[in-house]
Amino acid sequence: MALPVWLADGIARLAQRGPGPKLGExxxxxxxxxxxxxxxxPTRHGEVSATVYVPPAGAAEAPVFVNFHGGGFVFRHPEQDDGLCRxxxxxxGVVVVNVDYDVAPGLRSPGQTEQAYDAVVWAAAPERPWDGARLGVGGSSAGGAHAAGVARLALEHGGPALAVQLLHYPPLDLTVPSKQKWSKGKERLLVGMGPIFDRTYRPVxxxxxxxLVSPAGPSxxxxxxxxxxxxxxxxxxxILREEGIRYAQRLRAADALLEHIDLPGAGHGYNLLGKDADLVQGSYARLAGHLRSALR
Known part of the structure; x- marks a missing residue:
């Protein structure tokens, strides 16, 4: 029996009252x-807040990267990406716009991705104090799904022109229940909350x-x-690894894959929940290298 929408929404609202993850030093x-x-x-679904991080050389003539935080499409904690944005x-050497997009059940799919796309259109506008013609998007977990969706909408609408998309352990196939994604050796972090996230974000x-929800799905x-x-x-x-691999393969077939980075021993949210500074540092360095190269 599927989880009733009213119950999933209620659990999500209760969970939203808790604090966000506290990053280790x-x-x-x-x-x-x-x-x-x-x-x-401004977006078609109302105004959203964002934090703009300026590189050491200043914003003038710098490229821009729009970031979307994770949280299962339900939690609203953009501050969890402060370390990554810094x-x-x-x-x-990029301006980073960390977007505090609206979450479910207040704003469900496709509204969240449309809001993310509108934020990227705003960032690309020539009146901004940075170079919006050199533009990238990215995000972690649910934010990575939004970044993939933004790239898809940009392709379909003919812009804005994106030089790169960084998809950091994103959910890319919601057609498969989270319980079915689990196998021996995988963590259970998302198995319990997955049905609540999915039902709240896209009830039907x-x-x-x-x-925009399952680009790694068969349809x-x-x-x-x-x-x-x-x-x-x-x-x-x-448990999201296999769908990430499938989407990476799909991108490779379209000649649109710069690199698939598979982190051994790491779990979902490794950069937020773990204490392996070397792993995080190494991963961020590779992301920064791709960003610097794509937007130079």
Missing amino acids: AVSFADIPATAEAVTI YLAHHA EAERADR DTASLSGIAPAVVVTCERD
Whole structure:
């Protein structure tokens, strides 16, 4: 029996009252100085807040990277990506716009991805104090799914032009229940909350085959030719690993895969929940390198 929408929504709202993940000192990169500014971005689904991180050389003529945080499409904690945003701004020399998008059940799919796309259109506008013609998108977990969706919408709408998409352990196939994604050796972190996330985000199961929700699912067979080049990060112990691999293979077939990074021994949210600073540092360095190269 499927979880009733009213119950999933209620559990989600209760869970939203709790605090966000607290980054460990080793992975917060608090030692990296950050010039950050709060901005408001208009979208078709209302205004959203964002934090703009400015690189050491300043925003003028710098490329821009729009980041979307994770949280199962339900949790609203953009501050959890503060360390990542600091790192990318400093080491890739880019302006980072960390978007506080609306979450379910207040805003469900496809509204969240449409809001994310509108934020990227805003960031690309020539009146911004950075170079919106050199533009990338990315995100972790649910934010990575939004980044993939934004890249798809940009392909379909003819812009804005994206030089790169960084997909950091994203959920890319909601047609498969989280319980069925688990196997021996995988962590159970998302198995329990997965049904709540999925039901709250896209209540009608048949609609989860939508291209903006399940681009790694069997129903989405449209050509990805011309989509923004991508870096896909998967984690060995994450139940989302296999769908990430499938999407990386699909991107490779479209000549749009820069690199598939598979992190051995890592689990979902390794950069937020773990204490392996070397793993996080190494992963972020590879992401920053791709970003710097794509947006130079």
